[in-house]
Amino acid sequence: MSSATSAISMRGAGYYSANTAGAKTVIDKAGDLVAEAIAALPVETGAGAFALADYGAADGGTSLDLMRRVVGLVRSRAPNRQIAIGYTDLPHNDFSALFRLTQGLLGDATKTPLAATPELYISGVGTSFYRQLFPDATLDLGFSATAMHWLSKKPGPIADHVQAVGANAAERVAFQAQAAEDWETILAARARELKPGGKLVVANFCVDGQGRYLGNTGGVNMFDTFAKHWRALWTAGRIGEAEYRAATFQQFYRTAEEFAAPLKNPASQAAKAGLRLDHVSTHVTRCPYAKDFERHGDAAAFARAYVPTLRSWSETVFAGALDPARPAPERAAIVDAFYGAYEAEVAATPDGHAMDYVHCFMSMTKESRG
Amino acid sequence: MSSATSAISMRGAGYYSANTAGAKTVIDKAGDLVAEAIAALPVETGAGAFALADYGAADGGTSLDLMRRVVGLVRSRAPNRQIAIGYTDLPHNDFSALFRLTQGLLGDATKTPLAATPELYISGVGTSFYRQLFPDATLDLGFSATAMHWLSKKPGPIADHVQAVGANAAERVAFQAQAAEDWETILAARARELKPGGKLVVANFCVDGQGRYLGNTGGVNMFDTFAKHWRALWTAGRIGEAEYRAATFQQFYRTAEEFAAPLKNPASQAAKAGLRLDHVSTHVTRCPYAKDFERHGDAAAFARAYVPTLRSWSETVFAGALDPARPAPERAAIVDAFYGAYEAEVAATPDGHAMDYVHCFMSMTKESRG
Numbered sequence: 001m002s003s004a005t006s007a008i009s010m011r012g013a014g015y016y017s018a019n020t021a022g023a024k025t026v027i028d029k030a031g032d033l034v035a036e037a038i039a040a041l042p043v044e045t046g047a048g049a050f051a052l053a054d055y056g057a058a059d060g061g062t063s064l065d066l067m068r069r070v071v072g073l074v075r076s077r078a079p080n081r082q083i084a085i086g087y088t089d090l091p092h093n094d095f096s097a098l099f100r101l102t103q104g105l106l107g108d109a110t111k112t113p114l115a116a117t118p119e120l121y122i123s124g125v126g127t128s129f130y131r132q133l134f135p136d137a138t139l140d141l142g143f144s145a146t147a148m149h150w151l152s153k154k155p156g157p158i159a160d161h162v163q164a165v166g167a168n169a170a171e172r173v174a175f176q177a178q179a180a181e182d183w184e185t186i187l188a189a190r191a192r193e194l195k196p197g198g199k200l201v202v203a204n205f206c207v208d209g210q211g212r213y214l215g216n217t218g219g220v221n222m223f224d225t226f227a228k229h230w231r232a233l234w235t236a237g238r239i240g241e242a243e244y245r246a247a248t249f250q251q252f253y254r255t256a257e258e259f260a261a262p263l264k265n266p267a268s269q270a271a272k273a274g275l276r277l278d279h280v281s282t283h284v285t286r287c288p289y290a291k292d293f294e295r296h297g298d299a300a301a302f303a304r305a306y307v308p309t310l311r312s313w314s315e316t317v318f319a320g321a322l323d324p325a326r327p328a329p330e331r332a333a334i335v336d337a338f339y340g341a342y343e344a345e346v347a348a349t350p351d352g353h354a355m356d357y358v359h360c361f362m363s364m365t366k367e368s369r370g
Numbered sequence: 371m372s373s374a375t376s377a378i379s380m381r382g383a384g385y386y387s388a389n390t391a392g393a394k395t396v397i398d399k400a401g402d403l404v405a406e407a408i409a410a411l412p413v414e415t416g417a418g419a420f421a422l423a424d425y426g427a428a429d430g431g432t433s434l435d436l437m438r439r440v441v442g443l444v445r446s447r448a449p450n451r452q453i454a455i456g457y458t459d460l461p462h463n464d465f466s467a468l469f470r471l472t473q474g475l476l477g478d479a480t481k482t483p484l485a486a487t488p489e490l491y492i493s494g495v496g497t498s499f500y501r502q503l504f505p506d507a508t509l510d511l512g513f514s515a516t517a518m519h520w521l522s523k524k525p526g527p528i529a530d531h532v533q534a535v536g537a538n539a540a541e542r543v544a545f546q547a548q549a550a551e552d553w554e555t556i557l558a559a560r561a562r563e564l565k566p567g568g569k570l571v572v573a574n575f576c577v578d579g580q581g582r583y584l585g586n587t588g589g590v591n592m593f594d595t596f597a598k599h600w601r602a603l604w605t606a607g608r609i610g611e612a613e614y615r616a617a618t619f620q621q622f623y624r625t626a627e628e629f630a631a632p633l634k635n636p637a638s639q640a641a642k643a644g645l646r647l648d649h650v651s652t653h654v655t656r657c658p659y660a661k662d663f664e665r666h667g668d669a670a671a672f673a674r675a676y677v678p679t680l681r682s683w684s685e686t687v688f689a690g691a692l693d694p695a696r697p698a699p700e701r702a703a704i705v706d707a708f709y710g711a712y713e714a715e716v717a718a719t720p721d722g723h724a725m726d727y728v729h730c731f732m733s734m735t736k737e738s739r740g
Contacts, residue, residue, distance in 0.1 A: 049505035082505040086493060091469035099461035099496025115497065121505050123456060123493040126469030127485065135419035135452040135491050 020309060021288045024062040026357050027145045029283060030203040031066050033363050034143060036279075037199035038073045040365075041140055046195075049082035049121065050074050051139050053193070055129045056147025057087040059097040061107060063145065064114055070141070071117055084121045088133050091126040098124055128152070130182065132189040139193045142200040146359070149205040149251045151175070152182050162230060162317070163223040163249045165213060179252035184262050184269055187364075191273035196368035200275070205253050206360035208282040213253045217284060219352030222310070223249075229341045230318065238334060239322065246321035249314075256280050256360050263364065279363040290354035302353075303346035310355060311339050390679060391658045394432040396727050397515045399653060400573040401436050403733050404513060406649075407569035408443045410735075411510055416565075419452035419491065420444050421509050423563070425499045426517025427457040429467040431477065433515065434484055440511070441487055454491045458503050461496040468494055498522070500552065502559040509563045512570040516729070519575040519621045521545070522552050532600060532687070533593040533619045535583060549622035554632050554639055557734075561643035566738035570645070575623050576730035578652040583623045587654060589722025592680070593619075599711045600688065608704060610693065617691035619684075626650050626730050633734065644737040653729050660724035672723075673716035680725060681709050 043050060052070060054063050067085060074083055087098055100106040102122055104113030115122055125133045129144070130152045155178035158167045164175040190200050207213045215222025234244035262268035263277035289309060293302035318338055322331045346353045413420060422440060424433050437455060444453055457468055470476040472492055474483030485492055495503045499514070500522045525548035528537045534545040560570050577583045585592025604614035632638035633647035659679060663672035688708055692701045716723045 048508070084505055091473055091475060092466050095465035095469070095494060095496060096462050099465075103461055103497070105461060119505075121495075121503065122497065123495045124465060125491075125493045126465060127473070127492065133491065135454055135489075138418070 020062055022285060022357050023146050026203055026285050026359055027063050027066050030145060030201060030361055031069050033201050033279065033361055034070060035073055037141060037201050037363055041199060043074055043077045046140065049084040051084040052141040052143065053086040053088060053134060053139055055088045055144035057089055059094055060087050060101055067114055082119045086123050086125055086134060088125040088129060090128055093126060095124040095126060130185055132192050134193045136192050137195045140195055140198050142190050142194060145203040146205060148186055149253055151178050151250050151252055154248060154250045157245060158248045159245055161227045162247050164252050165223050166227055175252045179254055187262055187270035187275055188273060191270050191275040191366055194366040196366060198366045200364040203359045203361050206282055206358060207253045207255050208358050212284060212358045214358055215355045217356040219354050222355055225342060229338055233338060243321050243323055247318050249317055256282055259360050259362055274367040276365050276367055278365055281361050283359050283361060285357040287354040287356045293350060299350040300347045302350050303343045306346060307339055307343040390432055390682065392655060392727050393516050396573055396655050396729055397433050397436050400515060400571060400731055401439050403571050403731055404436065404440060405443060407511060407571050407733055411569060413444055413447045416510060419454040421454045422511040422513065423456040423458060423504060423509055425458045425514035427459055429464055430457050430471050437484055452489045456493050456495055456504060458495040458499060460498055463496060465494040465496060500555055502562050504563045506562050507565045510565055510568050512560050512564060515573040516575060518556055519623055521548050521620050521622055524618060524620045527615060528618045529615055531597045532617050534622050535593050536597055545622045549624055557632055557640035557645055558643060561640050561645040561736055564736040566736060568736045570734040573729045573731050576652055576728060577623045577625050578728050582654060582728045584728055585725045587726040589724050592725055595712060599708055603708060613691050613693055617688050619687055626652055629730050629732055646735050646737055648735055649733040651731050653731060655727040657724040657726045663720060669720040670717045672720050673713045676716055677709055677713040
């Protein structure tokens with residue numbers, strides 16, 4: 001995951017990947033689409049290095065195995081072709097963790113480091129994917145997972161909830177419009193970066209055909225639970241009204257139709273740049289912590305494992321909503337109390353809690369012209 | 371500056387550039403060689419982006435103005451040509467500081483951020499320059515300043531000094547041999563990265579024709595002063611013998627002849643790869659703090675400004691030599707005492723203290739063949 005402004009950030013140095021086993025499962029699942037895309041590329045005959053990008057890669061941990069698979073697929077057909085991987089994320093991302101992880105200086109010491117692959121060149125780009133990140137027509141393959149739900153800006157407040165899924169109708173319209181504009185911007189930039197014939201495979205959070213989305217797949221709604229515990233801090237007088245209202249995820253979960261829209265509209269920038277939709281589908285990936293709980297049945301252990309994974313990507317939103325005039329230890333105590341209450345609820349009534357992932361998988365081709 | 375192993379590192383986030391005004395002066399001075407190199411490149415007709423690398427760039431601060439100059443030179447001849455800058459350094463380098471600095475999120479807010487240049491693409495490569503860092507034949511221009519004196523490994527101990535300039539004859543031979551081998555490795559990797567006709571401009575610490583080197587230009591010898599104060603900690607019983615001996619800069623200052631050697635030897639890897647020497651010269655750059663002192667004459671102020679710039683690049687060597695079994699606050703106190711003693715000496719007897727830079731500037735071309 002990646003955020004789109006410096007106001008929103010993740011905790012650094014390995015914390016992210018270790019707490020996002022589910023995100024890795026999604027990426028591995030998207031690997032089949034990536035393999036299909038590579039199968040259609042002229043790997044043997046292409047000029048120069050086979051170049052790919054991973055947009056919103058964080059520390060690169062969750063996509064490491066996918067990158068290994070890509071390298072294997074390319075080298076099976078072109079054993080000597082050089083490969084260049086460009087990992088992108090926001091400027092404040094921990095790129096040092098990324099370089100150390102890919103070089104085996106951090107993380108799983110039992111595996112051969114990705115960077116030990118002969119003739120593989122790894123770089124980082126610390127720039128928002130709302131900008132073009134690579135020169136024109138330089139990428140064979142673009143990939144992104146669980147990143148592009150972050151909007152380029154917050155289009156307005158959400159007064160009585162924390163995420164657009166709980167916004168009122170007028171608030172929702174503003175988020176939806178921002179998401180549509182942002183998606184056009186993202187696709188247009190990617191279309192410029194791709195070589196003619198290049199492929200783009202993305203796996204993004206979505207609302208699926210049954211109305212399911214992250215943490216809302218039939219059980220307890222995760223975002224409603226966030227909102228409930230945040231509201232409880234307000235009603236208890238622990239935080240002020242402005243702090244209550246300020247906790248808003250700068251995100252939007254698009255539907256498959258919304259994702260496909262620019263590619264079906266010949267007047268869109270992406271379509272005019274030659275980007276064509278090859279595949280779109282939605283996928284639910286079971287929460288690994290809820291799955292573990294089904295096996296072990298220990299509610300307290302589930303709560304202790306589950307809430308940190310939520311915290312890893314949500315904490316900055318709640319911490320950032322607090323009045324900066326409060327001393328740092330006070331802010332930390334409020335955030336601890338917030339996640340503590342969530343954890344206590346899960347421990348007391350664990351059934352139905354799950355951060356199941358709901359993704360829209362897409363594959364696109366930039367048409368060769370002339 | 372950049373170091374060659376993870377055991378040696380710099381202090382992060384802006385500290386480096388702010389304390390290395392002299393390093394920036396050197397880079398600006400090398401800008402004329404860079405401008406000459408660009409003048410000889412087919413900027414108007416080259417395919418794709420104009421691609422350059424800055425090897426051992428740290429946070430990118432000291433080369434920012436040079437990069438602005440390069441962009442200006444390229445765009446004056448090819449106003450629409452895309453430009454790609456790849457900044458390299460070791461994996462633990464603070465690349466986030468680099469991205470924030472180039473995007474204007476850190477540093478001088480009065481200047482237009484480099485990254486705001488239209489059609490400019492910035493990336494980071496967190497890999498040692500002892501490896502090839504970019505795919506074959508992808509760079510128009512390589513640049514590096516004050517980085518390649520760091521060796522790939524420590525070839526042996528220096529028993530009674532901290533740097534090879536104070537080594538005994540046998541110790542010196544080992545460092546010199548390692549430096550020769552390392553320089554061949556560096557040039558061979560750069561030769562592969564350059565496009566045919568591409569240019570490489572480097573400014574490296576050296577021993578010049580008069581035997582001058584960093585901090586040794588006729589006044590008090592800086593490395594001897596380091597060695598003296600470190601020895602004093604040992605003789606005072608503040609550090610142990612092993613700690614005294616372990617403080618060794620993994621560096622070597624080559625002569626201009628040593629720098630030129632592989633390019634004059636047709637059997638070297640670099641020469642075989644087509645790398646040809648166009649220019650070599652040595653330059654002394656006055657210590658900005660000593661210059662300031664000449665003007666203001668305040669010895670205490672000089673010492674307070676001067677010693678931190680030494681500390682910025684040397685601290686990890688001394689801190690790293692201390693027994694890790696010592697509690698961290700104790701180690702910090704020893705390091706503070708060490709630089710404190712150096713500062714007290716400068717304050718008491720300021721004359722002759724100066725970290726004048728002594729550089730070897732080189733310009734090379736990768737010959738176009740066939």
